Amino acid sequence: MSGQTESEVKPRAVLRITPIDADATLELRQSVLWPSLSIADVLLAEDGNGLHFGAFVPHHGKPIAVISLFDEPLPEQHLVRCGNDSPSQTKAARFRKFACDLMHQNQGIGTHLLQHAVEAARSKLGASIIWCDARTSSSAWYKKRGMIEFGDPFYKGDVQYIRMKMSLDADTCKTSAYNAI
Secondary structure (H helix, E strand, O other): OOOOEEEEEOOOEEEEEEEOOHHHHHHHHHHHHOOOOOHHHHOOOOHHHOEEEEEEOOOOOOOOEEEEEEEOOOOHHHOOEOOOOOEOOOOEEEEEEEEEOHHHOOOOHHHHHHHHHHHHHHHOOOOOEEEEEEEHHHHHHHHHOOOEEEEEEEEEOOEEEEEEEEEOOHHHHHHOHHHHO
């Protein structure tokens, strides 16, 4: 079961999280995040370079939640600077296209999938920070899991976003509100 985790979620269904191909993320990306767009429109140019994970429940052949993880630095204006030195070389990972089927939301599935992505960012990508462009309508959910806002709000189409990040340092993660969920 390399790369897979299992845990119980409400209401006591066994959740299996496993690596998947980028193509296996597309249907949920489109139906949950951008239902007015075509499947082709939710494909990312960098999908071939990412790590993609799906959450599965028994007797359901398709993932019920997906997330894609990329080795991508923080935007230049948000890099940590030390005195007059150049920006720090803190390694960061970005997650994108995080979606959970509407029928399976509010059951802890997204939290488990995000935890899995955080661990993969740390262990597989060597990241010490994880970040995303979060819809402002979801920012409270991310805050409950230990992420903080940075930068100014911006729009993609008519949807408002805010960048959010979280330190993956072991000491920070042990005390983070994210682990209390």
